[in-house]
Amino acid sequence: MPTQEQVKDALRYLLVPGVMRSIIALNLLKEVEIIDGKVGLTLFSAGLGEGTQEWLKVNAQEALEQLTEVTKVSTEFVESTPKEFNKIDSVIAIMSGKGGVGKSLVTGLSAVALARLGKKVGILDADITGPSIPKMFGINTRPIGNASGMLPTISPMGIEIISINLLLEHEDDAVIWRGPLISGAIKQFWEEVYWGQLDYLLVDLPPGTADAPLTVMQTLPVNGVIIVSTPQDLASMVVRKAVSMTQKIGKRILGVVENMSYLEVPDTGKRMEIFGKSRGKEVADAAGAPLLAQLPIDPKLAALCDAGEVEKYTSEAFDAFSEAFTEIALKSHRSKDGESVKTTS
Numbered sequence: 001m002p003t004q005e006q007v008k009d010a011l012r013y014l015l016v017p018g019v020m021r022s023i024i025a026l027n028l029l030k031e032v033e034i035i036d037g038k039v040g041l042t043l044f045s046a047g048l049g050e051g052t053q054e055w056l057k058v059n060a061q062e063a064l065e066q067l068t069e070v071t072k073v074s075t076e077f078v079e080s081t082p083k084e085f086n087k088i089d090s091v092i093a094i095m096s097g098k099g100g101v102g103k104s105l106v107t108g109l110s111a112v113a114l115a116r117l118g119k120k121v122g123i124l125d126a127d128i129t130g131p132s133i134p135k136m137f138g139i140n141t142r143p144i145g146n147a148s149g150m151l152p153t154i155s156p157m158g159i160e161i162i163s164i165n166l167l168l169e170h171e172d173d174a175v176i177w178r179g180p181l182i183s184g185a186i187k188q189f190w191e192e193v194y195w196g197q198l199d200y201l202l203v204d205l206p207p208g209t210a211d212a213p214l215t216v217m218q219t220l221p222v223n224g225v226i227i228v229s230t231p232q233d234l235a236s237m238v239v240r241k242a243v244s245m246t247q248k249i250g251k252r253i254l255g256v257v258e259n260m261s262y263l264e265v266p267d268t269g270k271r272m273e274i275f276g277k278s279r280g281k282e283v284a285d286a287a288g289a290p291l292l293a294q295l296p297i298d299p300k301l302a303a304l305c306d307a308g309e310v311e312k313y314t315s316e317a318f319d320a321f322s323e324a325f326t327e328i329a330l331k332s333h334r335s336k337d338g339e340s341v342k343t344t345s
Contacts, residue, residue: 002067004032007039010063017052018144019151021158023060025120026151026196027087030078037071039064044080046194047145053077082149082191088122088198090333091220092254096228097242098235099207102259102295103228104132107204108310110226113322114329115157115311119199122152124189125163126216127206128182129175134165138308142166149192157311160198162189179211186215200329209245217249224254224332226292226325229283231261231275236283243287254328256284257321261294271296292328293321 012024023029023043031042041060045053061073094107107123114121125133134140137155143166144151152160164185165171177185195201203220206212216222225246229239246253258280262271274297284291296317304313 001037001069002034002039002064004034006067007032007034007041007064010067011041011060014056014059014063016048016151017055018141020154021160021196023056026194027085028196030080037069039070039073041073041075043075043077044085045077045146045148046080046085047149047151048077049144049146052144079148082194086195086198088195088201090199090223090329091201091203092224092226092329092332093203093205093213093216093220093222093251094226094228095205095213095242095246096207096239097209097245098229098238099130101207101228101230101235101239103127103207104136104204105301105305105310106226106228106257106259106295107202108133108136108305109313109318109321110325110329111159111200111202112157112311112313113318113326114200115159116322117326120158120160120197122160122195122198122201123162124186124193124201124203125161125165126186126189126203126212128164128177128185128212130206131163131165133161133204134163135171135308136305136310137161139166140171143193145194149194151194155311159311160195162193182206183211183215186212187219190220199333209241213242213245214249217246217251222251224252224328226254227256227283227287227289229256229258229280231258231273231278231280233276233279235275236279239283240286243283246287252332253287253289254332255290255292255325256280256287257292257325258283258294260297263297290324290328292324293317295321 012022028043033040057075064070064073096103111121125131139153141153143153152162262273280291
């Protein structure tokens with residue numbers, strides 16, 4: 001007689017068409033019932049169309065009939081909402097009061113660092129009017145869904161991504177919305193997307209301290225914030241406003257990343273401080289958090305982002321950042337005492 005664990009293992013390699021993640025990874029499996037060799041599956045419908053549901057029924061049956069003593073397989077789909085479906089262990093926001101400092105880049109690199117550790121990672125692109133995450137990861141596939149919600153698009157490494165740019169007819173269409181509409185879209189990305197089981201959800205915030213960042217901080221169960229800055233005094237001054245906002249609303253700053261800290265000259269290895277002397281330590285001290293990294297201006301990284309291949313990036317600076325960031329992220333994860341976050345309306 002097969003066990004429930006054997007059934008789950010057999011389904012672990014059944015990838016959902018259009019999403020290319022297993023029904024186990026997506027948390028689609030609600031219940032398994034085994035009686036006298038008859039296996040009954042109850043799956044969440046979770047944004048899946050009728051054609052996809054029928055495909056899963058057929059292929060689940062084929063997969064389970066390979067198990068010893070299985071005589072019959074039946075599959076039933078039940079309606080669900082993301083609220084009862086999602087299990088997200090840790091939510092980390094990446095923030096900067098200043099635009100153009102590389103906040104989305106740091107979000108992308110953070111996701112890649114966690115994914116390389118084998119963690120299940122998602123990115124919620126909350127920069128509604130200036131989304132760049134899909135381009136960075138080379139994604140242009142429209143998310144699938146139904147009236148109950150939608151499933152995120154998956155990167156080559158398996159990172160789940162949702163962004164307004166994936167819902168536009170053309171990626172360069174402008175989103176000309178006022179604050180309440182932007183805040184509403186961010187809430188929908190949290191409440192109406194089937195993220196499934198994630199170790200980490202990274203939220204790429206728009207610049208500033210107004211409606212959109214405030215919506216994320218007050219609506220999502222943010223476990224911690226990464227602050228992104230650059231060396232210029234002007235940028236550091238504006239970023240300190242974001243630090244102040246984060247502290248006032250009681251969110252923990254996990255660390256500070258200074259981007260574009262220097263340019264390493266080819267051949268000589270000399271470092272040129274294009275934007276002036278580093279102020280990363282100064283910002284970190286104001287935030288009461290560690291300086292996680294000083295990332296250089298790297299033409300190789302810029303080229304990979306333009307080509308949609310940020311997941312291929314390697315460098316000594318990235319390795320150092322990855323080590324520092326993942327250590328702080330893992331500590332944030334453990335600080336939740338094993339509790340998973342449920343999305344709330």
